[in-house]
Amino acid sequence: MENETVSLEAIVNNNLTGRDLQEFNRIYYGKREHNELKLKDSSIAAAKDADFEIAAYGFPAKKEHTRPPRIVKVGLIQHSIAAPTDRPVNEQKNAIFAKVKKIIDVAGQEGVNIICFHELWNMPFAFCTREKQPWCEFAESAEEGPTTRFLKELAVKYAMVIVSSILERDENHSDILWNTTVVISDTGNVIGKHRKNHIPRVGDFNESNYYMEGNTGHPVFATRYGKIAVNICFGRHHVLNWMMFGLNGAEIVFNPSCTVAGEAGSEYMWNVEARNAAITNCYFTAAINRVGYEEFPNEFTSADGKPAHKDLGLFYGSSYFCGPDGVRCPGLSRTKDGLLIAEMDLNLNRQIRDRRCYYMTQRLDMYADSLRKVLDLDYKPQVVHENEK
Amino acid sequence: MENETVSLEAIVNNNLTGRDLQEFNRIYYGKREHNELKLKDSSIAAAKDADFEIAAYGFPAKKEHTRPPRIVKVGLIQHSIAAPTDRPVNEQKNAIFAKVKKIIDVAGQEGVNIICFHELWNMPFAFCTREKQPWCEFAESAEEGPTTRFLKELAVKYAMVIVSSILERDENHSDILWNTTVVISDTGNVIGKHRKNHIPRVGDFNESNYYMEGNTGHPVFATRYGKIAVNICFGRHHVLNWMMFGLNGAEIVFNPSCTVAGEAGSEYMWNVEARNAAITNCYFTAAINRVGYEEFPNEFTSADGKPAHKDLGLFYGSSYFCGPDGVRCPGLSRTKDGLLIAEMDLNLNRQIRDRRCYYMTQRLDMYADSLRKVLDLDYKPQVVHENEK
Numbered sequence: 001m002e003n004e005t006v007s008l009e010a011i012v013n014n015n016l017t018g019r020d021l022q023e024f025n026r027i028y029y030g031k032r033e034h035n036e037l038k039l040k041d042s043s044i045a046a047a048k049d050a051d052f053e054i055a056a057y058g059f060p061a062k063k064e065h066t067r068p069p070r071i072v073k074v075g076l077i078q079h080s081i082a083a084p085t086d087r088p089v090n091e092q093k094n095a096i097f098a099k100v101k102k103i104i105d106v107a108g109q110e111g112v113n114i115i116c117f118h119e120l121w122n123m124p125f126a127f128c129t130r131e132k133q134p135w136c137e138f139a140e141s142a143e144e145g146p147t148t149r150f151l152k153e154l155a156v157k158y159a160m161v162i163v164s165s166i167l168e169r170d171e172n173h174s175d176i177l178w179n180t181t182v183v184i185s186d187t188g189n190v191i192g193k194h195r196k197n198h199i200p201r202v203g204d205f206n207e208s209n210y211y212m213e214g215n216t217g218h219p220v221f222a223t224r225y226g227k228i229a230v231n232i233c234f235g236r237h238h239v240l241n242w243m244m245f246g247l248n249g250a251e252i253v254f255n256p257s258c259t260v261a262g263e264a265g266s267e268y269m270w271n272v273e274a275r276n277a278a279i280t281n282c283y284f285t286a287a288i289n290r291v292g293y294e295e296f297p298n299e300f301t302s303a304d305g306k307p308a309h310k311d312l313g314l315f316y317g318s319s320y321f322c323g324p325d326g327v328r329c330p331g332l333s334r335t336k337d338g339l340l341i342a343e344m345d346l347n348l349n350r351q352i353r354d355r356r357c358y359y360m361t362q363r364l365d366m367y368a369d370s371l372r373k374v375l376d377l378d379y380k381p382q383v384v385h386e387n388e389k
Numbered sequence: 390m391e392n393e394t395v396s397l398e399a400i401v402n403n404n405l406t407g408r409d410l411q412e413f414n415r416i417y418y419g420k421r422e423h424n425e426l427k428l429k430d431s432s433i434a435a436a437k438d439a440d441f442e443i444a445a446y447g448f449p450a451k452k453e454h455t456r457p458p459r460i461v462k463v464g465l466i467q468h469s470i471a472a473p474t475d476r477p478v479n480e481q482k483n484a485i486f487a488k489v490k491k492i493i494d495v496a497g498q499e500g501v502n503i504i505c506f507h508e509l510w511n512m513p514f515a516f517c518t519r520e521k522q523p524w525c526e527f528a529e530s531a532e533e534g535p536t537t538r539f540l541k542e543l544a545v546k547y548a549m550v551i552v553s554s555i556l557e558r559d560e561n562h563s564d565i566l567w568n569t570t571v572v573i574s575d576t577g578n579v580i581g582k583h584r585k586n587h588i589p590r591v592g593d594f595n596e597s598n599y600y601m602e603g604n605t606g607h608p609v610f611a612t613r614y615g616k617i618a619v620n621i622c623f624g625r626h627h628v629l630n631w632m633m634f635g636l637n638g639a640e641i642v643f644n645p646s647c648t649v650a651g652e653a654g655s656e657y658m659w660n661v662e663a664r665n666a667a668i669t670n671c672y673f674t675a676a677i678n679r680v681g682y683e684e685f686p687n688e689f690t691s692a693d694g695k696p697a698h699k700d701l702g703l704f705y706g707s708s709y710f711c712g713p714d715g716v717r718c719p720g721l722s723r724t725k726d727g728l729l730i731a732e733m734d735l736n737l738n739r740q741i742r743d744r745r746c747y748y749m750t751q752r753l754d755m756y757a758d759s760l761r762k763v764l765d766l767d768y769k770p771q772v773v774h775e776n777e778k
Contacts, residue, residue, distance in 0.1 A: 005412040012413075015404045023394045024401075030657035185775045192773040197755075201746040213752065218759070222774045237747050239628035239669050240756040247763050248770040264744075268419035269668055269715045276665035279658055280628050326658045355653075357590040358626050363602065366586075367629040368760035370607070374636050375754055381637040384581040385611045386574045 001292070001335050007318065009330045030327030035060070037343055043106045050102040052079070053338035056110070057321070057329035059284070061345035070346040072225045074252060074284075075112035077103050077121070078319045079337040080292030085124045089137045096122050097150055103339050108158030110341055113186075113225040116163035118288045118319070119233045119256040120179070122147045123167065125290060127207050128312040129300050136210070139169035142182045142193045156188040161223045163230060165256040167210075168193070177211040181230040181256065183221045191221050196232040197241050203264065204303030207234075218244035226251045226346050233257040236273045236287070239280070246281035251346050253283055258290045260313035261334070264304065267316050271328075278322040282353045284344055285322045290315035291337060324352040390681070390724050396707060398719045419716030424449070426732060432495045439491040441468070442727035445499070446710070446718035448673070450734035459735040461614045463641060463673075464501035466492050466510070467708045468726040469681030474513045478526045485511050486539055492728050497547030499730055502575075502614040505552035507677045507708070508622045508645040509568070511536045512556065514679060516596050517701040518689050525599070528558035531571045531582045545577040550612045552619060554645040556599075557582070566600040570619040570645065572610045580610050585621040586630050592653065593692030596623075607633035615640045615735050622646040625662045625676070628669070635670035640735050642672055647679045649702035650723075653693065656705055660717075667711040671742045673733055674711045679704035680726060713741040 005011065016024055022032040037056040047054040061069065082095035100121070107115050119125075126135035140147055151162045161184065168180035179196035195214030199207050218241070220229045229250035235241040236255050245253050255274050261267045274287035292315055299308035320331035321342040332338035353359055373379060394400065405413055411421040426445040436443040450458065471484035489510070496504055508514075515524035529536055540551045550573065557569035568585035584603030588596045607630070609618045618639035624630040625644050634642050644663050650656045663676035681704055688697040709720035710731040721727035742748055762768060 005408075005416075008413060008416045011405065011409045015409060016400065019394075020400050020404060024397060027394075027397045027656055028660075183773075187775070189775055191775045197752065198750050201750060203744055217771050220770065220772045222772050227772065234750070237669055237745075238751060239632065239665075240751075240753075240759075243628065244756070244759055247759075249772060267416055271417075272661050272665050272668065272715065276628075276661050279661065280626055326661065355592055356626075361587050361590060361623070362627060362629075363586065364629075364760055365764055367633070368757065368764055370629075370633055370636075371753055371757035371760065375757055381609065382606050383609045383611050383616065383638060384572075386576070386578055386580045 004314065004335050006335060007331060007333045010333070029330070030325070034330055037341070040109065043110055046102065046106045047339065051337065052103055053332055053336050054106065055330070055332070056341035056343065059321070059323045059342055059344040059348060061348035061351055064347060067347055070226070072114065072344055072346060073110070073112045074286065074321070074342050074344060075107040075115040076286055076288045076319045076321070076340045077107070077115060077117050077338070078288055078291050078317045078332055079103070079121070080290070080315075081124050081294055085126070085294060086297045089134050092124070093122050093138065093146070099337070101154070103337070104154050104158070107339055107341070108154070108160060112158070112160060112341060114161040114163065114223065114228065114252070116254040116256060116286060116288055117165060118290045119165045119258045120167055121165060121256070124294045124296070125258045125312070125315070126296065127210055128205065128302070129296050129298065130209055131298065136177065139167040139177050141171065142166065142168045142180050143190050148182055148184065148190060151184050152188040155184045155186060159186040161186050161225060161228070163228070163254055163256070165230070165232060168195070178214065179207070179211050179232060181232055183223070183228070183230070186224050191223065192219060194219050194230050194232070196235065198235045198238045200234040218248050220245060220248040220250045229253045231255045231277070233259070236277070239277070242277035242281055246283055251283055251349055253277065253285050255285060255287045257288060258315060261316045262313040265313060267318075270316075270318055275322045275326060275328055278324055279326040280358060282324040282356065282358055283349050284324060284346075286319075288319040289317050291317040291335065324349045393703065393724050395724060396720060396722045399722070418719070419714070423719055426730070429498060432499055435491065435495045436728070440726065441492055442721055442725050443495065444719070444721070445730035445732065448710070448712045448731055448733040448737060450737035450740055453736060456736060459615070461503065461733055461735060462499070462501045463675065463710070463731050463733060464496040464499075464504040465675055465677045465708045465710070465729045466496070466504060466506050466727070467677055467680050467706045467721055468492070468510070469679070469704075470513050470683055474515070474683060475686045478523050481513070482511050482527065482535070488726070490543070492726065493543050493547070496728055496730070497543070497549060501547070501549060501730060503550040503552065503612065503617065503641070505643040505645060505675060505677055506554060507679045508554045508647045509556055510554060510645070513683045513685070514647045514701070514704070515685065516599055517594065517691070518685050518687065519598055520687065525566065528556040528566050530560065531555065531557045531569050532579050537571055537573065537579060540573050541577040544573045544575060548575040550575050550614060550617070552617070552643055552645070554619070554621060557584070567603065568596070568600050568621060570621055572612070572617070572619070575613050580612065581608060583608050583619050583621070585624065587624045587627045589623040607637050609634060609637040609639045618642045620644045620666070622648070625666070628666070631666035631670055635672055639672055640738055642666065642670075642674050644674060644676045646677060647704060650705045651702040654702060656707075659705075659707055664711045664715060664717055667713055668715040669747060671713040671745065671747055672738055673713060673735075675708075677708045678706050680706040680724065713738045
């Protein structure tokens with residue numbers, strides 16, 4: 001990891017100054033100066049001690065006449081696994097719990113109201129191996145499993161909503177697996193769960209070896225702190241997935257992900273997709289990615305002409321928030337565990353919707369009709385040829 | 390203009406070197422080194438002489454067993470107006486023709502097959518004034534107007550498909566106006582036209598003072614060089630507009646735009662939206678923006694609490710191409726007329742579609758159904774409350 005670039009942010013801040021830096025920030029992030037917020041000294045010390053990055057940014061809104069501000073503190077946690085992948089399943093899981101608890105404690109002390117991890121945060125991202133054992137043993141009940149139980153306590157302790165993406169074992173339905181995000185309320189109850197709608201089949205990488213397309217629609221969870229939804233990982237490539245959460249009233253949409261850098265990787269799209277979703281749907285988005293290399297016991301191939309290998313590549317972190325206007329804050333590093341905090345006024349969503357009128361100009365009726373037509377087996381695309389005239 | 394930042398590209402190239410520059414390029418553009426192509430000396434000399442920027446980049450694809458490469462040269466022209474806005478309409482228009490002809494001549498000599506201008510390229514972007522005279526006089530017949538006649542000659546001369554976005558006067562339908570893009574074939578015929586689907590109503594800025602939502606659907610034009618479509622300006626914020634062109638088979642989608650920098654401007658979204666469209670739809674996109682400040686004879690207000698003014702702000706150029714994998718080339722400058730050329734192998738689209746399977750995992754049936762339900766007047770959003778459990 002020492003040879004890895006820390007972040008685009010680090011490259012920029014180490015090399016640009018003065019007007020060049022301000023203009024870069026304006027064109028790239030949407031703001032000349034980042035609205036960085038002060039953290040408690042005890043948080044900074046705890047982060048140093050536990051070796052994770054911490055940063056906080058503000059997303060304010062204008063004062064309104066008829067609504068008070070709706071300030072919410074939202075946290076994102078990105079982290080690497082905490083024990084080698086050849087250790088017993090529960091040992092691996094407990095090691096992650098122990099590491100992550102230190103980060104949640106700091107989030108709690110900073111008054112974070114809602115927190116979200118990356119996808120399948122309590123296990124290695126083992127789908128690249130195509131092996132079933134022992135990886136399927138990481139699956140748990142969404143409502144009663146050890147991960148949910150671990151988080152319920154912390155949710156109550158810090159009056160925090162926790163968004164937890166896990167591999168779910170559904171014992172009530174033939175023991176099958178799902179890629180599920182559990183939403184735990186500040187009172188420690190499971191508000192509900194959402195199952196991943198779009199399953200990656202990229203190159204030879206096919207997660208439908210493990211679970212199938214979700215059957216939970218596009219739920220929005222009405223929490224004490226705001227209406228939230230979850231677009232799990234690969235769903236970020238699907239604009240209609242993002243859109244349906246907006247049409248159901250989401251104010252913040254989380255995108256817990258596991259995605260790697262490298263030649264066929266996604267890194268240059270990371271700033272684009274969650275950000276485009278924020279813009280077109282006029283809501284806050286949060287993109288969270290895993291950190292680190294994960295070496296597996298057995299080698300596997302990736303149908304890319306390359307020799308067998310034991311890891312998929314670098315999970316590049318770089319978690320960030322984006323406002324409904326498309327202005328984003330700097331991301332966490334590519335290489336290190338981290339806690340990113342945003343203090344956002346949710347009133348900004350409606351202010352941007354009123355200003356830009358993207359919903360009003362959306363013409364959904366035309367598209368509902370067009371999509372229905374496209375689905376006809378004998379659909380004829382609307383193509384204009386020169387010789388038709 | 391001397392005080393304006395030239396481009397994000399210039400900031401980066403003036404300040405970063407070595408590994409920092411390569412890593413920035415990899416994370417931002419998607420490529421360590423830009424695939425810059427050599428231009429003819431005569432083109433470089435002509436560009437210098439006529440004071441416009443010129444650059445060319447390659448977007449190659451892998452060799453296939455069963456299809457030959459489908460190499461196409463595509464050009465984008467960004468430019469400022471060429472005469473003061475208080476001059477007679479035809480004088481203003483002819484001054485733009487004279488300037489642009491020099492750029493098309495160079496494109497022709499470089500073997501460009503398809504060329505596209507920014508939105509309403511033959512007139513000032515006068516909608517901010519809310520005045521009807523003399524601006525409506527810039528409107529023309531799409532099929533027979535002076536702009537189409539001017540371009541037909543050049544299309545034949547250079548065997549070039551020309552994509553021309555104009556204000557259309559429809560004499561056969563009550564003399565009304567449309568925001569229309571005309572597609573002229575390499576043989577000089579008008580293949581067809583497309584009318585802008587989504588009309589900006591942003592702040593007090595409302596183009597439906599001049600024309601209404603387009604009635605031409607989502608046509609794809611089958612040209613000699615490939616299947617192309619046009620997402621006009623504000624439609625770039627609407628993901629379903631982009632999507633329908635893809636579902637109709639577009640291989641390259643142009644986004645001719647007029648959009649300004651500044652506090653409430655769009656500049657930080659410019660790299661995001663056409664690029665997200667390329668990624669999610671696995672086709673090439675081209676984003677083209679007007680250049681310069683345009684001062685109008687009479688002052689106008691913009692409902693932003695600021696004093697009346699005579700110009701809308703800087704049209705920031707920055708035109709660029711993006712491949713179906715989301716890798717983009719550097720953009721033209723923010724301040725100068727320019728010709729940007731891409732030599733692209735259209736085989737790349739299918740290669741990316743086969744690799745990433747975004748279409749296969751799209752679940753259009755679910756969304757066609759969901760959108761129809763959303764349109765019901767008594768639609769109940771899918772919201773989960775804690776106390777429901």
